[in-house]
Amino acid sequence: MKNAKRKIEIEQPIFAKLINNKKSIRVDMIKKSFIMVILFLTSVSAFTLLVYGVDAHTLYVGGAGEGNYTYIQQAINNATTGDVIYIYSGVYNENIFIPKYVDSLKLIGENRDTTVINGVEKDSPTLEIHGKNITFENFTITSSERSTSIITISYT
Secondary structure (H helix, E strand, O other): OHHHHHHHHHHHHHHHHHHHHHHHHHHHHHHHHHHHHHHHHHHHHHHHHHHHOOOOOEEEEOOOOOOOEOOHHHHHHHOOOOOEEEEOOEEEEOOEEEOOOOEEEEEEEOOOOOEEEEEOOOOOOOEEEOOEEEEEEOOEEEEOOOOOOOEEEOOO
């Protein structure tokens, strides 16, 4: 009988140890999964900051908002790397010049049929782009009879 008692006493702690060990493995797996998710989110955030910049913001042209620019060129002149310029519907009678130092700028029109850039300067293109990574979306670009071209792109 003593041996039987002894076996029971020995087997119970081993069984309890196995259960605790399984719980420990689960906790370790959860910790590792949590760490992997945090690392992934940190990587995505860092990549986003590198691509779009830390201080990227949206500038507005037209519309009735306080602080909106009247001309697209004004917004371009005040934009920084990674900024977005949102242009409300309207006809903008101006020529646009994007200098070489401008990088990663996105111009978005409210509607391609009603957001119109119409060049007015003689012997100048309506849109002259020297910067890099410049995106235009939802625009109609026209030229007056006096303009030499509608769009000129040059980056060296």
